[in-house]
Amino acid sequence: MNLDFSDDQKFLQDEAKKFFDKEGGLANARAVMDNSLEGDEKLWQKIIELGWTGIRIPEAYEGLGLGHLELCVVAEELGRSLAPVPFSSSVYFFTEALIKFGNEEIKSDLLPKLVSGEVVGTYGIAEDTHQATESNLSVAVNSENINGVKIAVPDAGIASHMILVVKSQSGTDLRLVNLGDASVTITPQKNLDTSRAFFKVEFKDTPSKLLGESGEGWSYIQHLLDQAAVLFAFEQVGGSQAALDMAKAYSMERFAFGRQIGSYQAIKHKLADMYIALTLAKSNCYYGAWALSSGSAELPLAAATARVSATKAFQLCSKENIQTHGGNGFTWEYDCHLFYKRSKVLSVLLGSEASWKEKLVSNLEKTNTLAKG
Amino acid sequence: MDFNDTPEQAKFRAKCREWLEANAELKENKSGGHSDSTLEDHLKVAKAWQQKKYEAGWAMLHWPKEYGGIEASPIERIIWGQEEAKFNVPGGIFEIGLGMCGPVMMQYATEEQKDRYLAPMAEGKEIWCQLFSEPAAGSDVAGLRSKAERDGDDWIINGQKVWTSGAHYSDFGILVVRHDPDVAKHKGLTFFFVDMKSPGITVKPIKQITGQAGTGAGFNEVYFDDVRIPDSQRLGEIGDGWKVAITTLMNERLAVGDAKGSDIEEALILSKTKDDAGEAMIKNDSVRERLADWFCEANGLKYTKFRTISALSKGEAPGPEASITKIVSANKLQEIGNFGIDSGDMAGMLIDENDGVSSFQGAWLGAPGLRIAGGTDEILRNVIAERVLGLPQDPRADKGIAFKDIPTKA
Numbered sequence: 001m002n003l004d005f006s007d008d009q010k011f012l013q014d015e016a017k018k019f020f021d022k023e024g025g026l027a028n029a030r031a032v033m034d035n036s037l038e039g040d041e042k043l044w045q046k047i048i049e050l051g052w053t054g055i056r057i058p059e060a061y062e063g064l065g066l067g068h069l070e071l072c073v074v075a076e077e078l079g080r081s082l083a084p085v086p087f088s089s090s091v092y093f094f095t096e097a098l099i100k101f102g103n104e105e106i107k108s109d110l111l112p113k114l115v116s117g118e119v120v121g122t123y124g125i126a127e128d129t130h131q132a133t134e135s136n137l138s139v140a141v142n143s144e145n146i147n148g149v150k151i152a153v154p155d156a157g158i159a160s161h162m163i164l165v166v167k168s169q170s171g172t173d174l175r176l177v178n179l180g181d182a183s184v185t186i187t188p189q190k191n192l193d194t195s196r197a198f199f200k201v202e203f204k205d206t207p208s209k210l211l212g213e214s215g216e217g218w219s220y221i222q223h224l225l226d227q228a229a230v231l232f233a234f235e236q237v238g239g240s241q242a243a244l245d246m247a248k249a250y251s252m253e254r255f256a257f258g259r260q261i262g263s264y265q266a267i268k269h270k271l272a273d274m275y276i277a278l279t280l281a282k283s284n285c286y287y288g289a290w291a292l293s294s295g296s297a298e299l300p301l302a303a304a305t306a307r308v309s310a311t312k313a314f315q316l317c318s319k320e321n322i323q324t325h326g327g328n329g330f331t332w333e334y335d336c337h338l339f340y341k342r343s344k345v346l347s348v349l350l351g352s353e354a355s356w357k358e359k360l361v362s363n364l365e366k367t368n369t370l371a372k373g
Numbered sequence: 374m375d376f377n378d379t380p381e382q383a384k385f386r387a388k389c390r391e392w393l394e395a396n397a398e399l400k401e402n403k404s405g406g407h408s409d410s411t412l413e414d415h416l417k418v419a420k421a422w423q424q425k426k427y428e429a430g431w432a433m434l435h436w437p438k439e440y441g442g443i444e445a446s447p448i449e450r451i452i453w454g455q456e457e458a459k460f461n462v463p464g465g466i467f468e469i470g471l472g473m474c475g476p477v478m479m480q481y482a483t484e485e486q487k488d489r490y491l492a493p494m495a496e497g498k499e500i501w502c503q504l505f506s507e508p509a510a511g512s513d514v515a516g517l518r519s520k521a522e523r524d525g526d527d528w529i530i531n532g533q534k535v536w537t538s539g540a541h542y543s544d545f546g547i548l549v550v551r552h553d554p555d556v557a558k559h560k561g562l563t564f565f566f567v568d569m570k571s572p573g574i575t576v577k578p579i580k581q582i583t584g585q586a587g588t589g590a591g592f593n594e595v596y597f598d599d600v601r602i603p604d605s606q607r608l609g610e611i612g613d614g615w616k617v618a619i620t621t622l623m624n625e626r627l628a629v630g631d632a633k634g635s636d637i638e639e640a641l642i643l644s645k646t647k648d649d650a651g652e653a654m655i656k657n658d659s660v661r662e663r664l665a666d667w668f669c670e671a672n673g674l675k676y677t678k679f680r681t682i683s684a685l686s687k688g689e690a691p692g693p694e695a696s697i698t699k700i701v702s703a704n705k706l707q708e709i710g711n712f713g714i715d716s717g718d719m720a721g722m723l724i725d726e727n728d729g730v731s732s733f734q735g736a737w738l739g740a741p742g743l744r745i746a747g748g749t750d751e752i753l754r755n756v757i758a759e760r761v762l763g764l765p766q767d768p769r770a771d772k773g774i775a776f777k778d779i780p781t782k783a
Contacts, residue, residue, distance in 0.1 A: 001382075001448075001686050002375050003679040069374060248762050263765040265751070268758030275757050276697045280673030283694070287676045290374045309669040357665035364641060364668060365655060 003286050005073060013073035019050070020081035026335050029195035032084040033338070038157035038188075038197040044085040045117065053091055054115035056099060061111035068227075068293040072285070075231045079238030082342050084195045086120055086155035088235070092228040094121025097163045101174060101212035101220055110161070122179075124150030124164035124201060125221065131355060132165075134218040139203065140167040141175060144210075146203040154349070156186050156199035163211065165221040172217030175208040183207075193341035225350055226303035230288035233303075233310035236346055237285050240278045240310070243317040243339040247271055247324040254326075267324060274317045281306070281313035301367070304360035311347045311356070318343040376679070378452075379686065385449055389456040392429055397422075397460040416500075416542055419463040423497025433471050433495045440479060440491050447685045469538065470494045470501035474547050477621045478566070481608035490545070490566075502543035502569070504534040504595060505618060509781070511536075511745075512752045514549075515559050515615055516771070516779070519597060521550040528552070528565065528607075530573075530600040536746075540576045540593040543569050547621065548602075549614045554777040561776050562614030565602050573600035583730075583738045635709045635736040637671040640664060643733075647716055654716060663712065670705050674698060693761040700753045703743040710736030 005013070024031075028040045047053065055070050057063020064070075071091065078087055095114050098107055098121075113119035125132050127139055127150055139148030150164055162177050179186065185202040212220055248271060251262030261267050288306030291299040318339035322329035329336040347353055378386055410418070426432040427441075434450050436442025445453070457464075475494055478487060493499040510517040519532025530550055540546065546567050553561035569576075575596040580586040609617040641664060644655040654660050677694050684691040713733020714721040724730055730738065744750050758764045771779040 001378065001679060001682045003676060003683045004374065004687075244762075248764065251764060259768065260765050262758075263767055265755065265767065268764055269751070269754040271762055271764065272754035272757040275762060276701060279677060279694050279697050280670060280701065283673045283676035283680060284669060286374075286680060287672060290376075293374060305669055305672050308665060309673055312669070354662075357662055360665045360668060361655070361661045364664065365645070 003290065005069060005289075009069050009073050012070055013077060016052075016074050016077035017080070019046075020077055020083060025081050026338055029082040029084045029338050029342075030335070032196075033194045036194065037084075039086055039155065040084045041158075043083060044087075044158070047083075047085060047087065048115075048117035051115070053087070053095070053117065054111075055091070056095060057111050057115055058099075061107060062115045063111065068230075069289055071231055072234045072289045072292075075234035076238035079235030080242045082195060082239065082242075082338055086122065086158050088228070088232065089122035089155040089159065090114065090120045092231045093123040093224055094159075094161065094163055096227055097121075097123070097174065097211060097220070097224055098176075100223070102176075106176065106209060106211070119161055120155070120159045121161045121163065122153055122155045122159040123224075124153045124162055125225075126150065126152045131351065134172060137165065137167040137172065139164065141173055141208060142169075144208055145205045146175060146177060146208045147205060148203055150201045150203075151198075152189065152191075152349075153199045153201045155197060156201050157188065157197055162201065165217045166208075168214055168217065170215030173214050174211040174217040174220040176211055177203070177206050177208045181206055191345065193345040195338060195342065196345060222300075226299050227292055229303040229307040229350055229356070230285065230292045230299075232346055232350060233281065233285045233288055233306040236310035236314040236343070237278065237282050239339055239342060239346070240274070240281065240313045240317040243314070243321040243336075243343075244271065244274045244278060246335065246339075247274065247317075247321040250325050250328075261324075270320050270324065274313075274320055277309075277313040277316045281310040284309040301360065301363040304356050304363060307350070307356045308353060308360055311343075311353050314339075314343040315347055382448060382452060382686065386452050386456060389431075389453050392431065393456055393460050396425060396429070397462050400459055400461050412542065415463060416466065419466045420497045422462050423467055427496045432497070433475065436471075436475065436495070437479070440475075440487070441495055446688075448682065451682055451685065466500060466539065466542075467494075467497055469503050470499075473503055473621050474501040474545070474566070477547060477564075477608060477617060480620065481564075481617060482566075483605070486605075499544040500539065500542055502537050502539045502546040503621070504537055504540070504546045504548040504567070506534065506536045508533060508535050512749055514618075515562065516776075517549060517551060517562070519548075519550045520554075521552040521563055521565075521602075523552070523604075524601075526604050527601045528563075528604060530565075530567075530597040530602060532597050534595040534597070535592075536579070537576075537593045537595050538591070540569065540595050541578060541591070545569055546595075547608070549618045551776065552611060552614075555775050556612075557773060558771055558776050558779065559615040560612055562618070563611050564608045564614040564617040565606050566608060567600070567602050567606065571600050571602070573598040581742065583735075583742075634706050634739065635713060635732050636705070637664070637667045637709070639732065640667060640709050640712060643713060643716055649716070663708075667705055667709060670701055674701055693757075696753070696757050696761055699743070699747060700750055703740055704750070706736050706743065707740035710734065710738075710740055713737075 023043055023046065028043050032040055051064050052074055054063030055066045055074065056068065059065040098110055110119050114121065127137065130136065139146060139150060146166055153162065156162065156179060159179055162179055164175055164177065166173055166175055177184065183204045183206040187200045189198045189200050191198045251267050251271065252260055254261045284306045288302045291302035322336040322340055325334060325336055328334050423432060430443060431453065433442045434445035434453055438444055471494065475491060478490060494501060505514055507517045507519060519530065519534065521528045521530050532550065546569050548565045548567050549562050550565065551561050552563045577594045578586040579592045579594055581592065585591060644660055644664060645653055647654050649657055677697065681691040681695050710733045713731065714737055724734065748756065759766060
């Protein structure tokens, strides 16, 4: 039994933690928020210099050629520090899509540029206020050209390229577009967490390239979502831990009625519940990491379980961190709201908690593989 | 990352398996088990199985070699437990003796006492119980009031213990009592072992909310009326009772696990097979939502356990993650029991004439007790907050004052 990361992976995580602390920790997310930026370009450049955008890119394409587990440990630290960079969009989605579904021409063109930072990618799924499904997509491709509007596209201001799922003659396609094309209009969309930037992206006869087989777009995007759900769950666990640490530190230093507030059971039990939710989420994430890294057929179930569990944990830890801080927690000055807002954005970014619970149960319905032992 | 044994672990597992296959029946080959048998029959079968294990060296794996153990590592104990659980064998009788009483005897008893008591304990010839909790000392067990008064070479014990598992069939027990009420709470305690057949000991089964009393490894009240214990049966110094009790409880912590009973698998099977207004229950959105929640909890606990085993497997000390196990599993058990009962609509409350209480009904009836035994939900939250997160202790109203002056009522 070895449900744990290797010493090398733990070392990488430790390096990542030190790196984000040294680079300013939460101050970076706050600066992006306060100055209405689209991300922290300086921090992003340093991440590129460390080679992390190429963690999963094979050495033949100038990447580090490492596995998903290395990505998991870096994700946890990105989450802990609320790093305001397009890492998830470009690495969890875009890069994975090219590795898995790109043809040789696309891979040899773009993968080395993702390593060098010349190319930054993102993804488009949502189109409207309703949940995207295989049958309700309106963005469509016709003889390689795309028309329509994707919304809530993360990092489109920084990204040079994008993958998106579109309606096609054979059903749905996964397609690649160059956001620098004159036919693309990118408009910022205000959102609850202004340490991250989201955009409306409009296509007018925009040229595109097919990824994988035509007609398979929806199943490809589901697979990419499952993979990303595990990685985002690690971000959520990192954020949960940071929010719990913050609540704990404050409950030790704040006095009320002549005592540290952390000596009151009302606060202790609140923090114990945060710890319980976090521990369940973390263990479910390890299961997700195993399924992701071993290419297991259990990935859809494992991803949904990690996702639901980590979404619950981060939302609980971030909201109760505010309450532990009392009035201070409701001020802009204290960092509590950074976690609260990020937890909300992460909880809907890949689809709502309800939609992932639905995926979880449909997997339980289909298979008879259940938790044993 | 994988779920495989190391080569040494695989070898040990094969060894366990080989012996078990030669000496017991796999569960899938035989249903039921021993639950319907009388207590006497169950004790007989359990003692015979323990004797068999003892002779083959499987009875007390973690004990030191000088007392007949094989000094098995925690991971080997887990492997043995996993394999033994697959076989239709009796259990639940010797855990307190082997897990708590044996180790405390090894540490504090004289050589003659160890020679006299350890082998029969390991062989299953003599059963041991633990006498700590009292009617007025549950979560605050150091507040116990049973008295020990010195009389020559003996101590005279008066008072009452409660929630003593197996007292009604035990031969010996370990006991904490108060020898001095004039000093602070933790300082006035002394630890003994006692012959449960001593004159003055009365054991009364507790009737629980399940309606059961004195069945299986049930709970008891134990009364002490002028019970004499020789001073030679004192374990540790006079006044060191709390220290010895804590050592014992640390040994117990290794043994506390999941709340057994209806879990997500059973809820899922029920949801798939049972109709609700003409449609399988699993088609109902509120059922789906709850199944998702329980799966996340059950799966989270499963992989929490795997993380602990992984650390032990590498010879590392496990993290504090296992501290969440009971609080999550006992509450989940209560919810799933409740769900199973509700699924029957008006019939859910009825008890089947032939089959008796269903497993969902049993879970619902038993779960409140599991949320108390071995640490209440509230105490466990305090433990997580104080020992795992490092939050400060509550200020204690009984600190630094003589036990007899501690307030007991408003």
